[in-house]
Amino acid sequence: MKWSLVKAAQLPAEWAALHARCQASPMLAVEFVQPLITEFGTGRQYLASCAHDGRTVAMALVEARGRGSWALFQPAQAPIGLWLQESGLALEPLLASLVAALPGPALLFGLTQCDPDLLPRPAEGGKLRTLSYIDTAKITLAGSFENYWNGRGKNLRANLKKQRARLDKEGVALRLQVSHLPGEVAAAVADYGRLESAGWKAGGGTAVAADNAQGRYYQAMLEGFCRRGAGSIYRYWFGEQLVAMDLCIEDAAQIIVLKTSYDESVPGNLSPTLLMREQACRQLFDEGRFARLEFYGKVMEWHTRWTDEVRTLYHVNYYRWPVLARLHARWQSRTLKAHHVP
Structure with a gap:
């Protein structure tokens, strides 16, 4: 798998084609994503495309977040991360090849606001860690x-x-x-x-x-x-x-x-x-x-009166080396403890 990056301005036709092949969420359709770039892009976003055996198998909108750190472009108007991949592909190899292709070199990539109904939460270990984000609700119709x-x-x-x-x-x-x-x-x-x-x-x-x-x-x-x-x-x-x-x-x-x-x-x-x-x-x-009515916002008290169908959206952090994952986890643990000192 090989990733390429170009400045994100106008989504290519391949985004719509991949979206259709994936039968992906409407929140990843061109009609949803292109206006995000137009209104909230800063010119520092990149369109990342992954090719395998002559076809595009994954695409994402990414941006640098700091020294050695990259993540999805995640404006507040997007309830889920702007990441498309063909069904059946393992997530970790895609992230590994993307981190290797990012300029820098990249030490960390954040795949933000993932929906387990669309992208099952991967197992942690090695270079990959997950973090719960918010609970969200739906109603089965x-x-x-x-x-x-x-x-x-x-x-x-x-x-x-x-x-x-x-x-x-x-x-x-x-x-x-x-x-x-x-x-x-x-x-x-x-x-x-x-x-x-x-x-x-x-x-x-x-x-x-x-x-x-x-x-x-x-x-x-x-x-x-x-x-x-x-x-x-x-x-x-x-x-x-x-x-x-x-x-x-x-x-x-x-x-x-x-x-x-x-x-x-x-x-x-x-x-x-x-x-x-x-x-x-x-x-x-x-x-x-x-089949269902989706809310995608953070579960509020009124949601629980309308449905008991609640799931947890999550983030994925993928690190260039396993030692970075361990060091980051220790730092987060110490920070969390410090904030809970009585």
């Missing part, structure tokens, strides 16, 4: 919504029923709107930005807005997915008031919630996001188009 909903906690079901009854008594109509057309994306992202910009994220400068890099990214990405019928934007309304939104992408097996926001001016005894989620889940179960 099998059977009827009624069976799924009856399996949820009594308090959740009763609370949302009570909220719907209150809103109905007050004459507030509840409406779920789902947009799929590329021409509808710009307005939807602007709506999403207004929700986020009115909330706590505005103070930290992390809110999506139509005129910032985040807004441009989500608009370009969602337009790309919607052009091929694989994007969904959920809006939830209390009468004429937009109160919650989900930005989603999908493939034949799954729908992935990438971003969620809600109107923080809604009274605290109402949960617009959960009301939206209930109606959206009912629709997804009834349609039967997908």
Whole structure:
């Protein structure tokens, strides 16, 4: 196996071809990854391609992280690492040949935010170490919504029923709107930005807005997915008031919630996001188009009320020599102990 590196600017056609051969996550599709490079690339990222027997078997977006250290390009908008490999290939030989090909020489390569459902967590030893990252949740969309909903906690079901009854008594109509057309994306992202910009994220400068890099990214990405019928934007309304939104992408097996926001001016005894989620889940179960609903964010308390299907995303560190792995492990252990001294 031989790796080559070129500056990352425009993804080649081979990325899409490898993605199709791998039947990889939509979060590794060209429509998702190219706007990441465009909006968040710094010019220091490389496209790494691995050839074997005359064909490309793996590709990744990589960058230097410091003296002798390299890792995947991992912008905050990417829930999983930007790494593609053909199924059936062992991970460790790919990492070994990549580390040997990186300039420097590279002493360490970090393969970040791996999903065990997509890339099984490898055994540790020698030059390879793994580190748990976050727990994430999914909902298997099998059977009827009624069976799924009856399996949820009594308090959740009763609370949302009570909220719907209150809103109905007050004459507030509840409406779920789902947009799929590329021409509808710009307005939807602007709506999403207004929700986020009115909330706590505005103070930290992390809110999506139509005129910032985040807004441009989500608009370009969602337009790309919607052009091929694989994007969904959920809006939830209390009468004429937009109160919650989900930005989603999908493939034949799954729908992935990438971003969620809600109107923080809604009274605290109402949960617009959960009301939206209930109606959206009912629709997804009834349609039967997908096998699962994925969240990919860090598991929060509300996730555990909706599902008990939780798994742990992880990082991989691959070291040029086994002694570096041992030394790094000792340093991490000492650092951890130091931070826990009473």
